[in-house]
Amino acid sequence: MIADFNPALILVLGAFLLPLLPKAARGWGNVALPVLGLAQMLLLGKGEWGQIEFLGYQLVTMRIDHLSFVWGLIFFIAAFLGALYAKHVDDVLQHVAGSVYAGAAIGAAFSGDLVTLFVWWELTAISSVFLIWARRTERAYQVGMRYLIIQVASGVILLGGLLVHAHEVGSIAFEHLGLDGLGGKIIFVAFGIKCAFPFLHNWLQDAYPEATVTGTVILSAFTTKLAVYALARGYAGEDILIWIGATMTAFPIFFAVMENDLRRVLSYSLNNQLGFMVVGVGLGTELALNGTAAHAFSHILYKALLFMAMGAVLHRVGTIKASELGGLYKSMPKTAFFCIIGSMSISAFPLFSGFISKSMVMTAAAAEHHTIVWLVLLLASAGVMDHSGIKIPYFAFFAHDSGKRCEEAPANMLWAMGIAAALCIGIGVYPAPLYAILPFAVDYAPYTTSHVITQLQLLMFSALAFGVLVRSGLYPPELRSTHLDFDWTYRKLLPAAWRRAAPAVAAARDAGEQRGIALAKRAIAALFQLHGPQGILARTAASGAMGLLALIALAGGLFLFLN
Amino acid sequence: MSAPQKDGEKSYWLDKKSNVDLIWWLVVAACAVLFAADFFYEKYTHFYFEEWHGFYTVYGFIAYCCIVLTAKQLRKLLKRDEDYYDR
Numbered sequence: 001m002i003a004d005f006n007p008a009l010i011l012v013l014g015a016f017l018l019p020l021l022p023k024a025a026r027g028w029g030n031v032a033l034p035v036l037g038l039a040q041m042l043l044l045g046k047g048e049w050g051q052i053e054f055l056g057y058q059l060v061t062m063r064i065d066h067l068s069f070v071w072g073l074i075f076f077i078a079a080f081l082g083a084l085y086a087k088h089v090d091d092v093l094q095h096v097a098g099s100v101y102a103g104a105a106i107g108a109a110f111s112g113d114l115v116t117l118f119v120w121w122e123l124t125a126i127s128s129v130f131l132i133w134a135r136r137t138e139r140a141y142q143v144g145m146r147y148l149i150i151q152v153a154s155g156v157i158l159l160g161g162l163l164v165h166a167h168e169v170g171s172i173a174f175e176h177l178g179l180d181g182l183g184g185k186i187i188f189v190a191f192g193i194k195c196a197f198p199f200l201h202n203w204l205q206d207a208y209p210e211a212t213v214t215g216t217v218i219l220s221a222f223t224t225k226l227a228v229y230a231l232a233r234g235y236a237g238e239d240i241l242i243w244i245g246a247t248m249t250a251f252p253i254f255f256a257v258m259e260n261d262l263r264r265v266l267s268y269s270l271n272n273q274l275g276f277m278v279v280g281v282g283l284g285t286e287l288a289l290n291g292t293a294a295h296a297f298s299h300i301l302y303k304a305l306l307f308m309a310m311g312a313v314l315h316r317v318g319t320i321k322a323s324e325l326g327g328l329y330k331s332m333p334k335t336a337f338f339c340i341i342g343s344m345s346i347s348a349f350p351l352f353s354g355f356i357s358k359s360m361v362m363t364a365a366a367a368e369h370h371t372i373v374w375l376v377l378l379l380a381s382a383g384v385m386d387h388s389g390i391k392i393p394y395f396a397f398f399a400h401d402s403g404k405r406c407e408e409a410p411a412n413m414l415w416a417m418g419i420a421a422a423l424c425i426g427i428g429v430y431p432a433p434l435y436a437i438l439p440f441a442v443d444y445a446p447y448t449t450s451h452v453i454t455q456l457q458l459l460m461f462s463a464l465a466f467g468v469l470v471r472s473g474l475y476p477p478e479l480r481s482t483h484l485d486f487d488w489t490y491r492k493l494l495p496a497a498w499r500r501a502a503p504a505v506a507a508a509r510d511a512g513e514q515r516g517i518a519l520a521k522r523a524i525a526a527l528f529q530l531h532g533p534q535g536i537l538a539r540t541a542a543s544g545a546m547g548l549l550a551l552i553a554l555a556g557g558l559f560l561f562l563n
Numbered sequence: 564m565s566a567p568q569k570d571g572e573k574s575y576w577l578d579k580k581s582n583v584d585l586i587w588w589l590v591v592a593a594c595a596v597l598f599a600a601d602f603f604y605e606k607y608t609h610f611y612f613e614e615w616h617g618f619y620t621v622y623g624f625i626a627y628c629c630i631v632l633t634a635k636q637l638r639k640l641l642k643r644d645e646d647y648y649d650r
Contacts, residue, residue: 366609
């Protein structure tokens, strides 16, 4: 029993032991849980466990195979880095929520059937919202509610889809689902919400920047990449994903350029990186799916690193608005250094992790002759260079000196950033171990002369363009602002429309009520006429008249009979 | 990057405008080298236009400018006050 214990449960159940520990030990206990979980996962190896009969269906509560192994591994590493980064936090709620959330994401990735997936899927929603609410402000409460409604809705849609799917095909196995059946289509929407598809994406940019300093780092790793995994498992090779993914790489760039809150910039950037993974799933070739898995792996590391660096700034300075920052390299040189490593990784400079993973998706798109998609991805790569490669480190640590001076980040934060940075470079310089665990055998060499030079050309000429725009004063300044995105429809337009429509609706309701009452009154009056004290049907007659009536009837009958 | 120098604070290398200019000229030089590099190796390509000399350099430069300048124009349409949603 212990031998095949689900490693996800080590995080979920272990989390509830944390409050029992002495205060000083809670942070370390939280760091230890992912280590234990990872050890258990590696001891288990690959296979399927926990087969249970459930209402005539076969549950497989744990499946570690060529695909889920990659996600399990990176999720444990992310949980470890997140816990280390948050070790100093004196708020046991955040430790518990973070650990349960990470465990739920791992449990979901290891689900072999849709019912188990649904249970873990909802647990990720319910546990993660506490990382937002832990800020304990009115604003965080409202953001958390919006986030929770959308996340739980995704789960409810998944449940509806799986019921239809089970009815259609008679199986709840979490294998390729496809878009042929109705159930498959419904589940696709549920995954799409968590994957932040265009128009379903706003929960991400709304919620992540409003979570706690450490909460955002943990949030950034799991939900969306779990959705990418679910898509890779259920919808590999569905063409529509190529176009959805390409759109995702492109449109968030513009918002990332405009946005002032640097953690929100990173949230748009996250959305854009998901696009590359979704394109890979849509292409569905072995190279493309390897690219998706590899990119999810390296993305989780550099995105966490960037969120950690911005979190450290928020922690020390108290704001993360680009318009208020600048010159912080003087106060936080180590954080600035690690941030630049994250920036170079996400921009996919040679020798950094993004280079060896993103290029697999790009090459796969080119190999399938998707010219337009490929050009969009290349445009998006130049965009990444701006918002994450340059804007994040430049406006936080350099640009004009804001005059703000603070302490360097706490030691545990620096260690977490340092380990993440080391992994970013390690994977970039020596990708072989990562390639070895990818779902399919890798026949791909990232370091060709062609690839290194063309990539450097793209990135350095983007940097050149940045220089030209800044030096000529054309580069847009950072302004205190909000930018409207699609969530405007449900945060402003619909409520406003409702407010405007409400009086008319109320008036219509009142008019309807009046008409109903009038009708009822008329009906009552009619009944009264017939059945009331003076009503024709309520009159009484003398018994003699009744006898006469009976006599006439009998006589009539006799007369008819005799004829 | 000229800084509002705090009293008694040490002066940093990047505080000098000439050093910032130096970085700029290094980027320009790197770009010149990379543009010339296309002469000296055989490019492995999937699309015919990749073979054009300096395709990635021109595409990178123009894509970057288009993104930033488009976003700048989009601001006119989409920018609101910071407390827009709180009102």
